Amino acid sequence: MAEDDDSSKPSASHPPNPLLDDAGPLADPQERRVIFAALDSFHQYRPNAHYNTTHRRRQNLYALPSSQWQMLASPPLSILDTLNAVDDALDHNADLADEIVRLGLAAFGLPEFTPKDSVMNWQGKAKANDISKAHSTIRQFYRDWSHEGFTLEVEPLLRTVISDLESYLPPIQANVGLPSLLLPGAGLGRVLFELALRGYHATGNEISYHQLLASNFILNASHHANQYQIYPFCHTFTNVVSRSNQLKCHTVPDVHPGEAFSQRLAAALPVGEMNMTAGDFVLSYSTPESKDTFDGVVTVFFIDTAPNLVRYIETVRNCLRTGGIWVNIGPLLWHFDDRAPGGAHNHDDEDDHDHDHDDDHREARTNKGSPDQPSSRHRRDSDFEEDKGIAEPGSFELTNEEVLLLVSRMGFEMIKHELLPAHSGYIQDPHSLLQNRYRCSHWVARKVDVVDP
Amino acid sequence: MAEDDDSSKPSASHPPNPLLDDAGPLADPQERRVIFAALDSFHQYRPNAHYNTTHRRRQNLYALPSSQWQMLASPPLSILDTLNAVDDALDHNADLADEIVRLGLAAFGLPEFTPKDSVMNWQGKAKANDISKAHSTIRQFYRDWSHEGFTLEVEPLLRTVISDLESYLPPIQANVGLPSLLLPGAGLGRVLFELALRGYHATGNEISYHQLLASNFILNASHHANQYQIYPFCHTFTNVVSRSNQLKCHTVPDVHPGEAFSQRLAAALPVGEMNMTAGDFVLSYSTPESKDTFDGVVTVFFIDTAPNLVRYIETVRNCLRTGGIWVNIGPLLWHFDDRAPGGAHNHDDEDDHDHDHDDDHREARTNKGSPDQPSSRHRRDSDFEEDKGIAEPGSFELTNEEVLLLVSRMGFEMIKHELLPAHSGYIQDPHSLLQNRYRCSHWVARKVDVVDP
Numbered sequence: 026m027a028e029d030d031d032s033s034k035p036s037a038s039h040p041p042n043p044l045l046d047d048a049g050p051l052a053d054p055q056e057r058r059v060i061f062a063a064l065d066s067f068h069q070y071r072p073n074a075h076y077n078t079t080h081r082r083r084q085n086l087y088a089l090p091s092s093q094w095q096m097l098a099s100p101p102l103s104i105l106d107t108l109n110a111v112d113d114a115l116d117h118n119a120d121l122a123d124e125i126v127r128l129g130l131a132a133f134g135l136p137e138f139t140p141k142d143s144v145m146n147w148q149g150k151a152k153a154n155d156i157s158k159a160h161s162t163i164r165q166f167y168r169d170w171s172h173e174g175f176t177l178e179v180e181p182l183l184r185t186v187i188s189d190l191e192s193y194l195p196p197i198q199a200n201v202g203l204p205s206l207l208l209p210g211a212g213l214g215r216v217l218f219e220l221a222l223r224g225y226h227a228t229g230n231e232i233s234y235h236q237l238l239a240s241n242f243i244l245n246a247s248h249h250a251n252q253y254q255i256y257p258f259c260h261t262f263t264n265v266v267s268r269s270n271q272l273k274c275h276t277v278p279d280v281h282p283g284e285a286f287s288q289r290l291a292a293a294l295p296v297g298e299m300n301m302t303a304g305d306f307v308l309s310y311s312t313p314e315s316k317d318t319f320d321g322v323v324t325v326f327f328i329d330t331a332p333n334l335v336r337y338i339e340t341v342r343n344c345l346r347t348g349g350i351w352v353n354i355g356p357l358l359w360h361f362d363d364r365a366p367g368g369a370h371n372h373d374d375e376d377d378h379d380h381d382h383d384d385d386h387r388e389a390r391t392n393k394g395s396p397d398q399p400s401s402r403h404r405r406d407s408d409f410e411e412d413k414g415i416a417e418p419g420s421f422e423l424t425n426e427e428v429l430l431l432v433s434r435m436g437f438e439m440i441k442h443e444l445l446p447a448h449s450g451y452i453q454d455p456h457s458l459l460q461n462r463y464r465c466s467h468w469v470a471r472k473v474d475v476v477d478p
Numbered sequence: 479m480a481e482d483d484d485s486s487k488p489s490a491s492h493p494p495n496p497l498l499d500d501a502g503p504l505a506d507p508q509e510r511r512v513i514f515a516a517l518d519s520f521h522q523y524r525p526n527a528h529y530n531t532t533h534r535r536r537q538n539l540y541a542l543p544s545s546q547w548q549m550l551a552s553p554p555l556s557i558l559d560t561l562n563a564v565d566d567a568l569d570h571n572a573d574l575a576d577e578i579v580r581l582g583l584a585a586f587g588l589p590e591f592t593p594k595d596s597v598m599n600w601q602g603k604a605k606a607n608d609i610s611k612a613h614s615t616i617r618q619f620y621r622d623w624s625h626e627g628f629t630l631e632v633e634p635l636l637r638t639v640i641s642d643l644e645s646y647l648p649p650i651q652a653n654v655g656l657p658s659l660l661l662p663g664a665g666l667g668r669v670l671f672e673l674a675l676r677g678y679h680a681t682g683n684e685i686s687y688h689q690l691l692a693s694n695f696i697l698n699a700s701h702h703a704n705q706y707q708i709y710p711f712c713h714t715f716t717n718v719v720s721r722s723n724q725l726k727c728h729t730v731p732d733v734h735p736g737e738a739f740s741q742r743l744a745a746a747l748p749v750g751e752m753n754m755t756a757g758d759f760v761l762s763y764s765t766p767e768s769k770d771t772f773d774g775v776v777t778v779f780f781i782d783t784a785p786n787l788v789r790y791i792e793t794v795r796n797c798l799r800t801g802g803i804w805v806n807i808g809p810l811l812w813h814f815d816d817r818a819p820g821g822a823h824n825h826d827d828e829d830d831h832d833h834d835h836d837d838d839h840r841e842a843r844t845n846k847g848s849p850d851q852p853s854s855r856h857r858r859d860s861d862f863e864e865d866k867g868i869a870e871p872g873s874f875e876l877t878n879e880e881v882l883l884l885v886s887r888m889g890f891e892m893i894k895h896e897l898l899p900a901h902s903g904y905i906q907d908p909h910s911l912l913q914n915r916y917r918c919s920h921w922v923a924r925k926v927d928v929v930d931p
Contacts, residue, residue, distance in 0.1 A: 082874070082875075085872045085873045085874065086872060086874055087872075088872035089786065089788075089872035089874070093786075093788050093872070094872070096788075096887075097788075097874060101880075101883050102876070102880050102883060102884065104874060104876075262812065262815055262875035263782075263810060263811050263812045263815045263875055264809055264810050264811050264916075265810065265875075265877040265878070266877060266878045266879065266897065267877050267878070267879045268877055268879075268880075270877075271877070329716075333542065333546075335542075335546050335549075335550075356717055356911040356912060357716060357717050357718065357911055358716050358717050358911075358912060359715065359716045362715055362716045419538045419539060419540075419541035419542035419546075419547070420538045421535070421538065421539055421542070421550060421557060422535075422715035422716055422718075423555070423557075424718040424719060424720050424721055424723075424724070425718070425719045425720070425911070426719065426720045426721075427554075427555050427721075430554050430555060431555065434549075444719065444911075447913040457917075458809040458810055458811075458878065458897075458916060458917045458918075458919070459809060459811060459914065459915075459916055459917075460900040460914075460915045460916075460917065461912065461913075461914050461915075462912075462913045462914075462915065463717075463911060463912055463913075464910075464911045464912075464913065465911075466911065
């Protein structure tokens with residue numbers, strides 16, 4: 026599962042492509058199925074988005090009495106013009122999705138067209154849930170790689186992380202190499218990139234092929250800053266103040282990673298290596314080979330993706346050297362809160378084993394209003410029937426106070442802790458009439474020598 | 479459908495019971511089915527809540543390696559003690575649910591036990607979706623009838639509404655009777671009660687039998703203030719800061735309606751009549767008999783429940799006298815945003831016709847984070863398969879700017895308008911790490927004489 030190949034670590038200006046690992050993920054039928062579903066889901070973004078966003082609304086409109094739809098179609102409402110403008114916006118998003126597919130196919134050495142009966146035929150493999158992940162991944166470019174999204178949602182967290190690292194793990198120390206950091210749940214790689222840029226050897230880990238394909242594209246294959254136009258909120262017809270808000274254009278990436286590295290290097294400033302590994306965090310980093318590997322672990326909006334938090338904490342402890350620093354910032358939206366008893370073991374089909382749960386989490390983050398609602402529970406159960414999720418038996422959901430106690434108990438000294446005010450959005454349209462904001466739990470812990478669990 | 483029987487209007491201190499209307503809703507098999515499902519859903523609250531909240535978590539816990547669950551069960555985490563405390567809290571919620579059933583059965587003249595083959599056997603009729611509505615209705619007591627919920631969520635909106643009414647429709651005018659108000663989507667009746675208390679003849683309209691049963695209970699059958707203990711957030715294991723927050727107790731009702739009316743009357747202050755009608759807003763108030771009936775219409779978190787906003791606006795215009803005032807406050811979370819094209823007409827079974835859509839809306843309000851998400855769309859579609867919703871063809875979702883244009887175009891003078899800051903929670907735990915806040919669109923419009931649609 027984990028393709029963490031240290032020998033292939035590239036230089037900072039040429040981040041690695043975990044899809045090309047020697048392990049050859051396409052050789053494994055289960056892995057292949059997940060990769061093909063992810064590729065196909067981006068391929069299907071364009072027709073799916075048009076169908077669900079504008080085609081269905083045109084159908085609904087024409088189902089109205091003609092006097093009504095004609096009034097809505099006339100100025101000043103001009104609702105059909107709006108739907109045409111949304112179609113144009115969707116096409117820009119789809120252009121980005123198509124680029125992700127193109128690069129992904131090239132990375133795996135796959136042709137665009139394959140005979141239908143070929144085992145290498147990737148088309149038509151995405152299920153509804155995969156396509157929904159492609160949609161959320163496109164929206165996530167807003168958070169990570171647009172100027173406004175990064176400034177509003179990521180930069181404040183990043184500043185906190187950097188301030189902690191400068192206090193407890195400064196990038197430049199006498200007679201020591203650059204510190205190494207692990208970032209589980211690296212997603213589209215923005216925090217990873219920012220930390221490497223500031224002189225840390227930064228390794229990201231990510232389980233989702235949707236995220237891996239998209240981060241590979243933005244980190245390695247965009248040609249210049251602001252190359253692509255995206256319309257992250259153009260699908261949203263609810264809680265909208267004005268059409269100009271709904272149709273606001275953002276460009277990505279706001280920073281070109283290669284250029285940024287080059288500028289730092291030209292100024293003789295240290296930059297770190299940037300590395301991405303594919304696979305489940307626990308399986309990848311709880312091994313004896315990973316023991317005491319990193320100087321720091323940075324978890325941003327990550328720990329609540331745990332099927333089992335004890336395993337996450339054990340894994341952080343395993344791969345962190347004694348004295349190493351764990352910086353955490355994020356809420357506690359436990360993504361396995363409402364899984365069925367016994368977890369995925371209750372399901373027959375475990376094809377997606379270890380693959381989809383992290384994507385499911387991201388959807389949970391952006392979809393769940395009040396996760397304890399029974400109907401939300403029902404939705405999630407049906408998601409699991411489709412997704413399977415990670416086959417980790419048992420789950421439990423701790424309060425923030427209890428998480429702090431557990432981390433302390435499991436071999437960490439809690440250096441500092443605070444609850445931040447409710448300022449953190451997650452792919453939040455700042456103009457929407459509905460504002461979902463997280464209060465983040467922020468803490469810094471140090472791995473201590475003696476464990477007494 | 480609409481049981482608006484003007485002749486039966488009671489005095490303010492004895493609000494009416496729409497369930498007892500002469501029309502006899504139990505005579506209609508479809509109506510009976512919906513009523514039985516609502517009654518049964520409250521009856522099933524207790525076992526359902528225990529099963530899904532604590533039983534499943536105990537099962538998950540024991541699926542962990544024994545060293546792990548023993549650590550979690552030991553102090554200071556003591557997670558099994560937490561589950562026991564949650565069970566106790568659920569029982570308090572269930573006591574309230576049981577009282578609602580008891581009063582509902584009495585109102586319909588139904589016995590608690592009925593032979594299974596009887597057409598009057600109401601037990602076992604609730605589907606998962608009905609039970610989920612019982613859960614959200616119990617939580618809604620927090621918003622409407624607990625001191626903290628009312629103070630945080632309803633009172634600020636109410637103050638705005640009262641201020642508007644005092645400006646444009648004062649309760650006491652020379653030589654005129656008390657003004658009459660219609661409140662569509664009256665829900666648990668708190669705003670209705672507050673306006674009647676301040677000297678308005680206030681008629682609430684509500685489509686959901688879950689809400690009707692619960693409002694009938696709290697308005698007419700509670701004996702004293704703070705009679706019942708509820709734990710609105712005890713089901714929530716996610717985004718929790720501490721167990722004491724999760725297990726915070728609230729008492730309802732914070733005000734006893736009958737006592738409050740008596741005190742006003744004893745002080746020789748005017749109080750209005752309070753009336754509740756059951757049924758679909760459009761069907762009930764677009765009739766010739768309803769024409770020019772009310773001096774004011776007050777919509778609070780309501781207009782976005784419209785399957786077709788044009789019909790809502792036409793209905794408000796129909797039942798409002800010329801010169802009458804429409805006060806609106808709420809967001810634009812269009813509840814039919816993601817319905818299938820053609821609406822419920824696509825479905826075979828329309829048993830729930832006109833009944834469930836409003837409940838579905840309330841769930842949408844409390845569940846939907848980002849309603850345009852494809853997976854959210856899928857969830858809603860499956861809801862509709864279960865619910866059917868209202869059989870209103872066509873739907874469309876306007877921006878706030880467009881709503882204002884449409885209202886003006888359809889025979890109203892827009893007197894004032896503002897977008898409020900993002901302060902409005904909807905059954906929001908104020909201590910949660912996730913804060914969902916609405917910006918409300920607030921406006922006052924006057925029905926004008928000439929229409930030029």
